[in-house]
Amino acid sequence: MTGKLIVLEGLDGSGKGTQTKALYETLKARGARVMRVSFPNYGSDAAKLLDDYLHGAFGNDPADVNPYAASTFFAIDRYASFHLNWKQFYSEGGIIIADRYTTSNAIHQCAKLEKAQWNGFLDWLFKYEYEQLGLPVPDAVIYLRVDPEVSQKLMTGRYEGDEGKKDIHECNLPYLKQCRLAADYCTDYLHWRAVECIADGAMRSIDDIHAEVLSVTDAALA
Ligand SMILES: Nc1ncnc2c1ncn2[C@@H]1O[C@H](COP(=O)(O)OP(=O)(O)OP(=O)(O)O)[C@@H](O)[C@H]1O
Ligand SMILES: [Mg+2]
Numbered sequence: 001m002t003g004k005l006i007v008l009e010g011l012d013g014s015g016k017g018t019q020t021k022a023l024y025e026t027l028k029a030r031g032a033r034v035m036r037v038s039f040p041n042y043g044s045d046a047a048k049l050l051d052d053y054l055h056g057a058f059g060n061d062p063a064d065v066n067p068y069a070a071s072t073f074f075a076i077d078r079y080a081s082f083h084l085n086w087k088q089f090y091s092e093g094g095i096i097i098a099d100r101y102t103t104s105n106a107i108h109q110c111a112k113l114e115k116a117q118w119n120g121f122l123d124w125l126f127k128y129e130y131e132q133l134g135l136p137v138p139d140a141v142i143y144l145r146v147d148p149e150v151s152q153k154l155m156t157g158r159y160e161g162d163e164g165k166k167d168i169h170e171c172n173l174p175y176l177k178q179c180r181l182a183a184d185y186c187t188d189y190l191h192w193r194a195v196e197c198i199a200d201g202a203m204r205s206i207d208d209i210h211a212e213v214l215s216v217t218d219a220a221l222a
Contacts, residue, residue, distance in 0.1 A: 001093045003033075003089065003091065003093050003095055004139045005139055006220060007100070007103055007140070008099055008100075008213070009100060009142065009143050009144070010151075010197075011107070011146055012155060013158070014144040014197065015203070016099045017099055018206055020036055024097050027095060033089075034096075035096055036098075037098050038100065039099065039100040039101060040054075040077050044081065053065055053073055068121075071105045075102070075128065075135075078129065079133050090136060101141070105125055108182075110182035110185070111181075118182065122189065140220035145184075145196050145197055146203070148179070148180050150203060152170075193216045195209060
């Protein structure tokens with residue numbers, strides 16, 4: 001008996017943390033066996049290399065580290081988190097709600113490549129993480145779709161206006177715009193469920209978005 005894995009994905013500052021928490025709390029209140037995980041798993045030894053990358057140790061342009069190398073940094077973090085923290089819960093039938101997953105590599109690393117290279121990269125990525133590393137395949141990927149300009153402002157708000165707190169992905173608007181193109185492409189190619197989070201140029205309310213995320217989750221758990 002294996003559990004279920006529901007992934008919340010989206011650009012930086014798209015509300016993944018907010019929606020993961022809300023979904024976890026609703027499922028928990030219903031009495032479900034549910035656990036929340038988050039990637040990167042900051043603070044874990046396995047996250048050290050990706051943390052260095054995000055803070056410019058290998059260069060301040062995301063393109064300074066090629067997508068295959070950067071992907072392995074993040075994949076190792078997931079491997080460690082799975083084996084050390086949630087494998088047993090999942091294998092006993094629990095529901096895992098993940099804030100980011102392999103799908104973040106898909107978005108953030110495709111953004112470094114030409115579009116003609118995306119399918120080849122994605123095919124490599126999912127074979128590597130799901131088949132070769134043996135990480136669980138999600139039952140649903142819920143893509144929180146936002147405009148990069150709006151998510152940039154939300155992040156600035158979260159960092160209380162201190163732009164210096166943004167990492168090398170977060171502070172790079174052209175890169176985030178590429179990520180948005182890649183995320184939209186992945187949604188079609190990989191059959192993610194898109195939840196449109198913007199209405200009339202602004203974020204929809206947390207509760208509205210949550211209601212839609214919950215309904216997609218219920219369908220995936222049914
Ligand atoms: N629907 C919403 N309306 C207004 N503000 C929101 C909404 N959702 C999230 N926020 C706020 O926007 C900021 C970014 O949200 P959150 O931290 O959940 O995003 P994230 O996708 O987890 O970001 P990151 O990619 O940086 O981890 C937070 O300050 C959060 O409170
Ligand atoms: Mg977050």
